[in-house]
Amino acid sequence: MVKNYHVDNVTIEEILGWIKQGKIGLPEMQRPFVWSTAKVRDLIDSLYNGYPIGYIVTWQNPAVGLKNDSSSNNKEIIIDGQQRLTALKAALSGEKVVSQQYITKRIKISFKPSTGEFNTLNSAIEKDPLWINDISDIFKSDFNSYSYVTDNAKKLGMAPEDLGATLQKLLAIRQSEIGDIKLGYNLSIGAVTDIFNRINSKGVSLSSADLAMSRLSADTVHGGNNLRKQIEYFVQLLNDPNLLENIVKFDSDFANTKEFDQIKWIASEVNPIYKPRYADILHLILATSFKRGKLSDMVSLISGRDFEARNYSEEGMKANYEKMQAGATLVFNKSNFQRYLMILRDMGMRNSGKLGLVGHGVFNFGYILFLYLHRITNLSQEKIASYLKRWIIMSALTGRYSGSSETITESDLKMISRDANPINVLDDILDREMNDSFWNGTLPNMLRVQSTQASSWRIFQMSQIYGKDTAWLAKDTSTETVMLEEGNIHHIFPQAYLRKNGFSKGDINQIANYVWVTQPKNLEISDKAPKDYLSDENIIEFMSETNNRENAIPEEIVEYDFHNYSDFLNQRRHLMAKKMREFYENM
Numbered sequence: 336m337v338k339n340y341h342v343d344n345v346t347i348e349e350i351l352g353w354i355k356q357g358k359i360g361l362p363e364m365q366r367p368f369v370w371s372t373a374k375v376r377d378l379i380d381s382l383y384n385g386y387p388i389g390y391i392v393t394w395q396n397p398a399v400g401l402k403n404d405s406s407s408n409n410k411e412i413i414i415d416g417q418q419r420l421t422a423l424k425a426a427l428s429g430e431k432v433v434s435q436q437y438i439t440k441r442i443k444i445s446f447k448p449s450t451g452e453f454n455t456l457n458s459a460i461e462k463d464p465l466w467i468n469d470i471s472d473i474f475k476s477d478f479n480s481y482s483y484v485t486d487n488a489k490k491l492g493m494a495p496e497d498l499g500a501t502l503q504k505l506l507a508i509r510q511s512e513i514g515d516i517k518l519g520y521n522l523s524i525g526a527v528t529d530i531f532n533r534i535n536s537k538g539v540s541l542s543s544a545d546l547a548m549s550r551l552s553a554d555t556v557h558g559g560n561n562l563r564k565q566i567e568y569f570v571q572l573l574n575d576p577n578l579l580e581n582i583v584k585f586d587s588d589f590a591n592t593k594e595f596d597q598i599k600w601i602a603s604e605v606n607p608i609y610k611p612r613y614a615d616i617l618h619l620i621l622a623t624s625f626k627r628g629k630l631s632d633m634v635s636l637i638s639g640r641d642f643e644a645r646n647y648s649e650e651g652m653k654a655n656y657e658k659m660q661a662g663a664t665l666v667f668n669k670s671n672f673q674r675y676l677m678i679l680r681d682m683g684m685r686n687s688g689k690l691g692l693v694g695h696g697v698f699n700f701g702y703i704l705f706l707y708l709h710r711i712t713n714l715s716q717e718k719i720a721s722y723l724k725r726w727i728i729m730s731a732l733t734g735r736y737s738g739s740s741e742t743i744t745e746s747d748l749k750m751i752s753r754d755a756n757p758i759n760v761l762d763d764i765l766d767r768e769m770n771d772s773f774w775n776g777t778l779p780n781m782l783r784v785q786s787t788q789a790s791s792w793r794i795f796q797m798s799q800i801y802g803k804d805t806a807w808l809a810k811d812t813s814t815e816t817v818m819l820e821e822g823n824i825h826h827i828f829p830q831a832y833l834r835k836n837g838f839s840k841g842d843i844n845q846i847a848n849y850v851w852v853t854q855p856k857n858l859e860i861s862d863k864a865p866k867d868y869l870s871d872e873n874i875i876e877f878m879s880e881t882n883n884r885e886n887a888i889p890e891e892i893v894e895y896d897f898h899n900y901s902d903f904l905n906q907r908r909h910l911m912a913k914k915m916r917e918f919y920e921n922m
Contacts, residue, residue: 339519339526342390347382348509350391351424359393359411368421368432372442372455375422379444379470380453382508390514391416394527412549414518414527427508429471437571437581443469448501449492464490473505480506523631543630544614550637557656559637561594565663566616569598573610576602597667604672608679609698610687616666618744622703624662626752628745665706674716675705675723682724682922683797690796690818692727693788696736700744701727704751711757722761724922729768731790732778732915774916779908785844787824792846795887795911798918799851804885807850810877814886817851825852827892827907828900831862836897847907850886864896887911 353359381388392415413420422442425432431439443456446467453470460466467473473483480502488495518527528543551563564586571578579602583590590599601607611619614630621633632642636659639652665671679701684691692698701723708719730736736743750764751757781791799814806817807825817823826833826848833843852860860868869875869892883890887910895903 339522340530341517343515343517344512345515346510346512347423347427350420350513350515351428351509354420354424359413367435367437368418368425369435370418370422372444375426375442376444376453376455378419378422379426379508382511383451383453383505385511388419388511388513389416390516391420392516392518392530394518394522395520411517412546412553414546414549427471427474429469429475433585437578437585439585443471446470446473446505448498448505451501465492467491470505473502474509528631542614543634544617547617547630547633547637548613550634554637554656557652558660559656561589561592562656562659562663564589565594565598565667566613566620568595569601569667570611570613570616572598572602573604573607576604578602594663597664600669601672604676606686608676608684608687608691609702611695611699611702615695615699618699618741619666619702620659620662622699622744622748623665623706624658626745626748628741628743628748630741665710666702671706671709672702675702678705678720678723679727681720681801682727683800683918685800685815685819689787690793690800692731692790692793694737694790696740696744697727697730699740700730700736700747703744703748707748707751708757714758721922722758725765725769725919726761728794728915728919728922729765731794732781733768733773734790735768769919774912775909778912778915779905782845782847782908782911784846785841787846787849789846791911791915792849794915794918795846796851798914799885801918801921802885802914805882806856807852807882807886807888808856808874808876808878809853809882812853814851817853823852823854823857824849825857825860827888828865828895828897828903829860829862832864833897833900835862838897838900842900845904847904847911850888865892866894866896869893887914 350359378388391413393411394414395411421432424430425442426444429441431441433439445454445456445460446452447454447465448467449465454460454466456468461468472478480499483502484495484499488498491498493501518530522530528546548563548566551559551566554560568582571582579599589595617630617633618628621627621630621636625632625636627633632640635642636655637652639647639649639655641648641651644651679691679698704726705719705723708714708722712719714722747764751760754760778791781789784791786792796814796818800818804814806812806814809817826843827850828843828848830843856874859871859874869878875893880890882888883892887907889903889906889910891899891906892903
């Protein structure tokens with residue numbers, strides 16, 4: 336049987352030397368460190384006491400034929416153990432780590448030789464003469480044990496020979512061994528992620544996105560690390576614009592590059608509806624540059640894979656990086672991204688929470704399609720927006736990019752790009768998916784759910800915002816205002832009323848029983864049957880045929896009590912589906 340790995344026992348000193356020499360890429364020294372200082376202390380304590388600290392997993396993919404001895408182009412990637420090695424380098428070598436706010440800081444581990452106790456440096460320890468404040472001082476190359484013992488034994492409350500022995504035990508940490516599981520270079524990306532997820536005991540899963548980001552970080556020759564920084568900083572600034580100043584201070588060299596100029600504008604974007612994560616950005620670049628959907632392919636492309644020639648080469652690596660950088664320029668372009676956000680807002684989305692769509696696949700392909708149509712066709716901006724809006728509605732309602740989104744993304748890209756007129760493909764798919772059978776049968780059945788996370792409920796809300804509809808039973812308060820500011824999702828058949836009449840929670844919380852109303856109106860309705868509360872002149876003062884239609888409420892509601900609840904749900908599901916169809920066809 337072919338063995339796809341081998342295990343070496345290496346010392347901590349050897350590993351730290353490899354990192355210093357660049358034989359192993361450790362990007363985490365320049366990325367936010369998530370371990371607590373207490374966890375770093377415990378790691379050092381385990382080594383001091385001779386306990387095992389696990390293993391690291393490394394992988395070099397693939398064996399690219401590099402020229403000019405450019406071995407750094409393909410240094411080993413640490414698949415598992417990044418945080419442990421970062422912790423060791425920070426504690427023993429005194430290197431700074433990066434906080435999640437992009438502020439560099441030291442992690443100082445203190446040591447009390449008389450007891451063998453470790454702790455994180457604090458003000459009490461600083462004042463206590465029995466502690467060594469920072470063990471990294473002991474691990475410096477010019478440290479002289481004899482001089483240190485002579486000068487400090489008395490202060491530390493120990494006999495010179497005891498202090499000397501304790502320091503030797505501490506310094507012996509460098510010779511502690513850790514297992515290095517080296518994965519075969521010929522393993523596929525899928526196999527590497529599967530191996531990691533099988534052997535990792537912490538329940539932390541490895542994804543192709545993690546591998547791609549690590550692989551980019553390890554490449555400083557072709558601009559891979561700069562591309563990784565672009566992706567990382569863009570995502571961070573998208574979620575916390577206040578980090579801009581810290582990033583500029585932390586990474587001043589990169590802050591002066593054209594790559595940073597391409598992304599820093601995102602810190603000024605107000606209420607971005609679409610918030611792509613690292614994996615999403617990688618998908619966007621992969622699709623835009625190579626018309627591919629699987630991130631496992633991204634790792635191969637970064638490594639110089641030529642899928643047509645079926646080999647790896649330095650030339651392939653250069654060509655692939657050029658394409659990726661061109662794709663990133665399109666993805667990060669301020670005008671492109673903002674126009675896409677404008678399209679999402681125009682169709683009734685208002686935020687990335689309850690008034691947006693759930694899931695990233697729909698948004699990702701929407702942006703991919705926008706970039707493709709903008710480059711390849713001569714369609715007007717209005718026509719492109721129309722196709723995008725209908726495609727997003729279709730995708731959300733049919734769950735097109737849920738589940739195996741990478742596979743369907745790649746399939747759609749290939750179908751669209753193969754046709755000389757991609758609009759023909761879009762029209763065919765839209766016509767096939769959004770037919771009478773879907774609107775009249777499939778969609779009403781899909782509305783038999785309870786969750787307001789359902790795409791059908793989200794699209795229904797968007798249709799009301801798009802239509803500038805008035806909240807149910809209100810005079811001039813829009814549904815949008817109620818959703819955003821002070822309203823409530825009301826049960827048309829009140830919860831307490833249905834519960835009292837024997838209905839289950841699952842029946843009561845059907846989304847077909849939900850409607851947005853103002854808070855005062857919600858309180859007035861109380862827990863009565865619809866036919867009772869809709870006989871109150873104060874409640875129905877602004878009720879009208881138009882108001883009912885805008886909220887997909889059947890006119891017969893004024894006659895209904897719990898006996899009619901099932902019929903009501905069926906009626907409303909069809910009215911909601913009809914409203915969503917009108918919304919779709921108006922795009």
